Amino acid sequence: MPRRFGIFARTLGRFVPSALVRPFGRPVVLFFHGVEQHTDDPRVQTNHHEVDDFVQILKAIKASFDVLPLAAVSDALAHPERHRRSVFLTSDDGYANTLTIAADLLEDMGLPWTLFISTHHVDTGERNPMFLIRLFFHYAPEGQYDIPFLGPVVLGDEDVRERQVARAVERLRLMNFKDASRALAAMLAAFPDDTLRRLLKRFSSEAFLSWGQITDLKRRGVEIGAHAHHHWAMHAGQDPLFYRDEARRSRERIEKEVGACRYFAYPHGNVDDVSRRAWEAVRDAGYDYAFTTLSGTLDASLNPFLLPRFCLGPHQRGLTSVVPLLRAANPRLAEWQKRMAG
Ligand SMILES: [Zn+2]
Structure with missing residues (x-):
């Protein structure tokens, strides 16, 4: 359902005048994966924006929104009405091309961002x-x-x-x-x-960053968060110890290699991929906030360990309308969070 809402907002957003929905706006977290010069087989290279499309998306974001560092998320949650144009930019998985391509573009445009990495894959180089x-x-x-x-x-x-x-x-x-x-x-x-x-x-587009490269990004001001240890869904069918291991080990590895790790993003992150045990394990591992891939906007009524995020489409258009429209997904998000609380 929430995934379908994302598609709905993406389509509707292209036709709704942004001035009409702007007052409806609330703070939103957006995410992307990698950014490539060119993908030559989209059947297997499914996670990358092509660089020209990515630049267009960043320009649209910069023109219409205030991009804030993730450290401001607690203020956005507490005072969403003061953050009608606030967005937070995040990237998942930790592809090497986030350093070689995305980081320069984001830095040139003065846009802060957060990178969520799966630490086993950084340790071993094993692909997604x-x-x-x-x-x-x-x-x-x-x-x-x-x-x-x-x-x-x-x-x-x-x-x-x-x-x-x-x-x-x-x-x-x-x-x-x-x-x-x-x-x-x-x-x-x-x-x-x-x-x-x-x-x-x-398919070198799928290669992950090394710890040295992640440390470079951190020095350049990129916030580093955890995307579990292994890039696998933390759904209800996993062994009981799996959730704790995934939440703890990723935080420990990041804190050892690059410093503080306050944020978590669930691999896959949709309704079938995140269980009650998963978010409880993330809370118990000491994170401040965790992000799903369900659509919605930020406010204080939400479970801080099940926050919404919106995936930027490959040729994302109409963001000035799409972002405010995401607020319409909040009743569904709230209903799901209630079920997840038991
Ligand atoms: Zn991922």
């Missing part, structure tokens, strides 16, 4: 599991593969692979972490070593 699943379905050689929990997978024509990948991504996202990791390992084993190496090099 959703990218690796897509890589298997689109690039593994033709044949039959026995994938734990998915059964025999026959890879052949591209149009069939397209349907298979959509189902598999959905299936693995909702699976227990350990089971999903076994399935993913079997997928990667389908590639001859040099083929996988070649593909990872070709």
